[in-house]
Amino acid sequence: SQQGEEDPQALSIQEGENATMNCSYKTSINNLQWYRQNSGRGLVHLILIRSNEREKHSGRLRVTLDTSKKSSSLLITASRAADTASYFCATVPNSGGYQKVTFGTGTKLQVIP
């Protein structure tokens, strides 16, 4: 079954507002990653947070991780029209052997100028 489930599926906000996306997962993880996908393009890595970290920042992005609740959130502050894209969380399990990245269902973000 799918590892990551994102919420909401779609989000529409005005430019300048903050956007929050959530990701829930089911098994113990080594790390969790967030990616952005612009329409018709490949995924671009945004940020990686390891299981022993609780919060991480990168520019206007803030990611939190709550391993007890098996959830993560991505906050984009002061959104811009260029942030319009789909955002995916991806998890890497904490088990032996070669690991695979499992992607969530994605949140489609629309930022209205």
Add this chain to the structure above:
Amino acid sequence: DTAVSQTPKYLVTQMGNDKSIKCEQNLGHDTMYWYKQDSKKFLKIMFSYNNKELIINETVPNRFSPKSPDKAHLNLHINSLELGDSAVYFCASSRPPGGRVSDTQYFGPGTRLTVL
């Protein structure tokens, strides 16, 4: 300078045909992947190679056969194409620290396959 490149970008073909998609990365990474993204944007891993060795092989029909001639290239050959194979196929690469745990993935631009 393209980090991960795929050819072709678009592929339109008839059912029953055989086709190949090529992928190359110039990042010096050890690990490469093929993903399939369906019409609902769900992204699922198909295969992964580490230094030309197959390390992940998900439940994929054996009509799909990956080939890695060297660690910078990973090609995907699909035999007897079916309507359900229509999707966007992404190649990606990464350099897992310690050789096992997946880290940042670098994606190619995707190949949109349409089977008529």
